Amino acid sequence: MVKDQIANRGVQDEATLKAMRTVPRHLFVPESQRSRAYDDGPLPIGYGQTISQPYIVGYMTAAIDPGPGSKVLEIGAGSGYQAAVLAEIVDKVYTIEIVEELAKQAKGRLRELGYDNVQVKQGDGYYGWKEHAPFDAIVVTAAAEFVPPPLIEQLKPGGIMIIPVGSPFMVQTLMLVEKKGGQTKTKSLFPVRFVPFTRE
Amino acid sequence: MPPLRYSISISLLAAAVIAFELGLMQVFSITQWYHFAYMAISVAMLGFGAAGTFLALFEKQLTARFEQVFPLLLFLCSMAMPVVGVLAQHSSVRFDTYLLFNDIRQAGRLLATYLLFFIPFFLAALAIGLSFVRFSREIGRLYFADLLGSGLGGLFGIGLMWWVFPGELPGLTALLPLIGGVVALRRPWDKRWWMIALATGITAAAIIFRPPRLQPSQYKSLSKALLLPEAAVELERSSPYGLIQVVSSPALRYAPALSLNYTGKVPVRKVLFNNGEWAGAIVPKPEPGSPHILDFTAGALAFRLQSPKKVLALQSGTGERAAQALAHGVPSITMVEENPVATALLREELAGETDSLVFHPAITVRELEGRTFLMADTGMYSLIFLPMASTFGGTAGLNAMQEQYLMTKEAFRDMWARLEPGGMISISTWMDYPLRNPLKILATLVEALAAEGADAPRRHLIGIRSWGAATFILKKSPVSGREVDATRAFCREMGFDPFLLPGLTEEERQRYNQLQDTLFFSRVDSILSPAREIFYQNYDFNVRPATDERPYFSQFLRWESLPALARQWGSRNLPFMEIGYLIVWLTFFQILAIALALIILPLFRIGFRSRARGWSLFYFGSLGLGFMFVEILLIQQFTLFLGKPIFATAATLSGLLIASGAGSWYSSRWGAASRKLWMAPLLIAVLLAVYAGIALPVLYHAIGLAPAAKLALFLLLIAPLGFLMGMPFPLGIRYLSEKAREEIPWAWGVNGYFSVISTALATIIAAELGFSWAIALAGAAYTLAGIASILKMSRQGQP
Numbered sequence: 001m002v003k004d005q006i007a008n009r010g011v012q013d014e015a016t017l018k019a020m021r022t023v024p025r026h027l028f029v030p031e032s033q034r035s036r037a038y039d040d041g042p043l044p045i046g047y048g049q050t051i052s053q054p055y056i057v058g059y060m061t062a063a064i065d066p067g068p069g070s071k072v073l074e075i076g077a078g079s080g081y082q083a084a085v086l087a088e089i090v091d092k093v094y095t096i097e098i099v100e101e102l103a104k105q106a107k108g109r110l111r112e113l114g115y116d117n118v119q120v121k122q123g124d125g126y127y128g129w130k131e132h133a134p135f136d137a138i139v140v141t142a143a144a145e146f147v148p149p150p151l152i153e154q155l156k157p158g159g160i161m162i163i164p165v166g167s168p169f170m171v172q173t174l175m176l177v178e179k180k181g182g183q184t185k186t187k188s189l190f191p192v193r194f195v196p197f198t199r200e
Numbered sequence: 201m202p203p204l205r206y207s208i209s210i211s212l213l214a215a216a217v218i219a220f221e222l223g224l225m226q227v228f229s230i231t232q233w234y235h236f237a238y239m240a241i242s243v244a245m246l247g248f249g250a251a252g253t254f255l256a257l258f259e260k261q262l263t264a265r266f267e268q269v270f271p272l273l274l275f276l277c278s279m280a281m282p283v284v285g286v287l288a289q290h291s292s293v294r295f296d297t298y299l300l301f302n303d304i305r306q307a308g309r310l311l312a313t314y315l316l317f318f319i320p321f322f323l324a325a326l327a328i329g330l331s332f333v334r335f336s337r338e339i340g341r342l343y344f345a346d347l348l349g350s351g352l353g354g355l356f357g358i359g360l361m362w363w364v365f366p367g368e369l370p371g372l373t374a375l376l377p378l379i380g381g382v383v384a385l386r387r388p389w390d391k392r393w394w395m396i397a398l399a400t401g402i403t404a405a406a407i408i409f410r411p412p413r414l415q416p417s418q419y420k421s422l423s424k425a426l427l428l429p430e431a432a433v434e435l436e437r438s439s440p441y442g443l444i445q446v447v448s449s450p451a452l453r454y455a456p457a458l459s460l461n462y463t464g465k466v467p468v469r470k471v472l473f474n475n476g477e478w479a480g481a482i483v484p485k486p487e488p489g490s491p492h493i494l495d496f497t498a499g500a501l502a503f504r505l506q507s508p509k510k511v512l513a514l515q516s517g518t519g520e521r522a523a524q525a526l527a528h529g530v531p532s533i534t535m536v537e538e539n540p541v542a543t544a545l546l547r548e549e550l551a552g553e554t555d556s557l558v559f560h561p562a563i564t565v566r567e568l569e570g571r572t573f574l575m576a577d578t579g580m581y582s583l584i585f586l587p588m589a590s591t592f593g594g595t596a597g598l599n600a601m602q603e604q605y606l607m608t609k610e611a612f613r614d615m616w617a618r619l620e621p622g623g624m625i626s627i628s629t630w631m632d633y634p635l636r637n638p639l640k641i642l643a644t645l646v647e648a649l650a651a652e653g654a655d656a657p658r659r660h661l662i663g664i665r666s667w668g669a670a671t672f673i674l675k676k677s678p679v680s681g682r683e684v685d686a687t688r689a690f691c692r693e694m695g696f697d698p699f700l701l702p703g704l705t706e707e708e709r710q711r712y713n714q715l716q717d718t719l720f721f722s723r724v725d726s727i728l729s730p731a732r733e734i735f736y737q738n739y740d741f742n743v744r745p746a747t748d749e750r751p752y753f754s755q756f757l758r759w760e761s762l763p764a765l766a767r768q769w770g771s772r773n774l775p776f777m778e779i780g781y782l783i784v785w786l787t788f789f790q791i792l793a794i795a796l797a798l799i800i801l802p803l804f805r806i807g808f809r810s811r812a813r814g815w816s817l818f819y820f821g822s823l824g825l826g827f828m829f830v831e832i833l834l835i836q837q838f839t840l841f842l843g844k845p846i847f848a849t850a851a852t853l854s855g856l857l858i859a860s861g862a863g864s865w866y867s868s869r870w871g872a873a874s875r876k877l878w879m880a881p882l883l884i885a886v887l888l889a890v891y892a893g894i895a896l897p898v899l900y901h902a903i904g905l906a907p908a909a910k911l912a913l914f915l916l917l918i919a920p921l922g923f924l925m926g927m928p929f930p931l932g933i934r935y936l937s938e939k940a941r942e943e944i945p946w947a948w949g950v951n952g953y954f955s956v957i958s959t960a961l962a963t964i965i966a967a968e969l970g971f972s973w974a975i976a977l978a979g980a981a982y983t984l985a986g987i988a989s990i991l992k993m994s995r996q997g998q999p
Contacts, residue, residue, distance in 0.1 A: 146458040184460040186667040187714040
């Protein structure tokens with residue numbers, strides 16, 4: 001999966017590739033989907049949510065340039081897979097999931113797998129996690145029609161946020177938000193979708 | 201002469217079929233997306249075609265026991281209507297549009313849904329067709345009963361939608377064939393009939409009192425909103441305009457493409473959904489002097505350039521723009537919204553939530569289609585606001601086949617005419633990728649400007665871009681130096697980038713928000729250049745402006761670009777760019793294949809050669825094509841004229857069908873081999889030419905008339921055409937009853953199948969070639985029917 005679907009498509013960050021090789025993706029998908037866990041696509045995890053395509057997880061992880069010592073906030077824990085990948089690289093991951101049942105499941109799953117450096121809470125990602133702010137990076141995995149002001153506020157100066165913008169399950173654009181020198185600038189990366197657009 | 205009871209039964213059954221079909225369209229719009237409404241029409245017509253095939257194969261057995269079979273079919277149809285509605289909502293059958301492209305099992309579910317809904321239509325059509333075959337010599341009266349019932353069924357179905365929720369509709373429509381079945385029974389009744397009628401009645405009653413819960417696709421905006429904590433549907437209102445639901449949740453917020461420099465709170469809002477799709481946020485009237493959250497979006501530019509005195513908000517929805525204009529102290533605001541339920545909610549249940557926005561003395565509300573309002577209105581405005589031109593992140597073509605008369609070149613010319621000197625039009629769109637909506641809007645503005653004789657379009661246009669949306673301002677007078685400065689200042693303050701502004705430097709275009717595809721800028725420049733035609737021809741998507749002739753703003757697909765797009769994006773991603781138009785084409789090919797197969801199939805049993813096989817094919821095929829073409833096209837044209845889409849649909853459908861019924865009745869006086877067999881279709885073709893050349897263009901000039909005068913004009917136009925259109929079918933059946941009686945079931949099937957084909961084909965032709973071509977083809981179909989009859993009769997020595 002890592003070589004064919006991620007590295008060959010241009011994700012070269014060694015830490016990200018190593019993390020993606022380590023995290024057992026099949027344990028983050030429902031039993032019925034396990035045979036397809038390493039397929040090149042997203043999979044439904046219930047409640048209208050999906051676990052993202054491996055390439056997207058790899059791309060978003062590499063885009064924030066994670067490293068030891070970093071503190072990352074994730075909005076939209078879903079199955080907990082993205083948090084687990086981040087936890088392999090950074091010191092501390094805080095992840096928020098709005099759907100109560102998914103938050104419970106992700107918490108249990110990450111605990112069972114020994115990811116002690118991940119904290120999961122159920123709540124509205126709009127507010128971020130003020131108690132643990134500021135963050136070196138913020139990864140938003142749920143599509144948004146606006147960037148919540150509290151998230152920008154909780155980003156360290158020089159910090160990076162990656163966020164898919166667009167309505168859920170329509171065409172979204174992955175966007176990088178950088179807070180630098182008192183200004184907030186954006187860079188559109190590429191369009192993603194339920195089935196991601198990847199140039200072939 | 202058929203007993204009167206059969207005519208009554210047929211009327212009731214036909215009414216039920218149309219009402220059920222309309223209800224089904226509504227159900228598909230709620231559970232899936234509106235383009236599956238085509239599926240409702242095609243499944244209905246396919247039922248009619250298949251009934252013809254079945255009749256062709258088993259005519260003798262069925263007609264021999266007509267008195268038992270006919271009422272039995274009505275009872276079965278009555279039972280099937282509510283039962284299939286329940287079964288289609290079962291989790292093992294329910295399909296999801298978006299999963300269709302990922303999960304092959306969904307295709308099976310789609311097929312199962314199709315087959316389920318096929319059953320009641322097939323049973324109804326079999327009953328109607330059987331009566332036509334049994335009483336073929338008196339077809340005029342039966343066909344009258346059929347068309348009269350269909351016409352009234354349209355009114356009945358649309359009327360019911362105001363009173364009951366869509367899930368309850370099948371149970372209520374089922375009562376009509378139940379009554380029809382009872383009426384058709386010969387007295388005295390057998391005990392078994394009592395039992396059957398009772399069982400049917402109990403089934404309908406059960407569904408009326410315990411209707412199935414309609415489950416929208418999990419990917420609809422409503423489903424996503426309901427996943428939020430403490431989300432609840434606070435209010436529901438059903439109408440032919442859709443199922444409106446107001447949802448609240450402490451996590452539901454509204455701030456589309458908000459500036460990243462906004463540091464305040466994004467307030468929690470209730471949201472209005474129509475058929476499960478976002479229809480607007482409920483925005484309270486802001487405190488005087490306090491900024492409106494929309495002031496931190498690119499769409500607020502107009503208020504930075506001027507202090508408008510008269511604002512027109514087209515398709516104003518829940519009044520977001522009106523509220524923003526009020527916050528800026530605009531003394532006169534006109535809200536134009538076609539959905540009367542949305543405005544009724546603002547006046548009644550949601551009045552408190554919006555601080556009685558619509559009762560503010562500065563606000564006037566008009567319930568009309570935006571374009572119709574523009575054509576009828578004589579007021580002048582300093583600022584015209586259009587709604588967001590695309591759903592977030594690109595439409596994926598979901599609205600591709602929906603006529604949008606407010607987004608045509610002519611519409612922008614109408615708006616231009618309503619602008620005061622120095623007035624502005626403001627329109628925003630999400631930045632989609634691949635780029636389509638912003639380019640098409642710009643092209644439309646530029647072409648409208650060119651048509652108005654503006655010598656340098658660039659001098660009248662401003663374009664700015666936030667991280668997610670673009671806003672265009674079209675100004676009646678050239679953009680001034682002060683306005684250029686104001687635009688730059690606004691962009692600096694908000695972190696936006698101008699991309700179209702007099703004196704703009706290249707560096708300014710991406711200062712805050714870098715694009716992944718910087719070709720956007722060169723494409724903008726291409727559209728502004730005199731050689732823009734070359735760009736339209738070479739761009740991968742259709743961004744040529746929509747016109748009244750082809751009002752499909754969101755139809756971006758170009759067939760010649762498909763191979764290149766497939767190479768660039770991957771073929772499995774294509775449907776997600778332009779799903780709407782692809783579905784229409786897929787439906788068309790699928791229908792065509794099934795129809796041809798089922799037209800040919802019975803010929804293996806009844807024989808390929810007969811006395812009237814070729815004539816039947818051309819005559820009844822042409823009538824099927826022509827009738828449905830005219831029906832669909834008239835609905836489209838009268839929607840603009842009458843300005844209320846549902847009213848136009850109901851009035852056209854019922855007016856045309858009832859007038860046709862009268863024509864059918866009138867035609868009963870003529871003999872089986874009357875010259876009217878060829879004269880009637882040719883006369884229709886002539887009348888269609890007159891309509892296309894004179895009557896329909898005249899309609900545009902009569903839009904400003906009083907409603908009563910418009911209705912009178914509408915009836916004046918529709919009655920003679922409908923009257924004539926009701927004649928050819930019964931004349932043809934009567935001709936066959938004399939010359940080749942065994943041919944009737946097959947001919948009835950052919951008529952049904954070509955009607956199915958025409959539903960998708962009419963839309964494709966309107967999109968590819970324009971309405972004029974579609975009307976011309978309808979005329980050609982009737983001409984073909986006339987010529988086929990002349991040839992047939994001359995061969996038999998009866999010209």
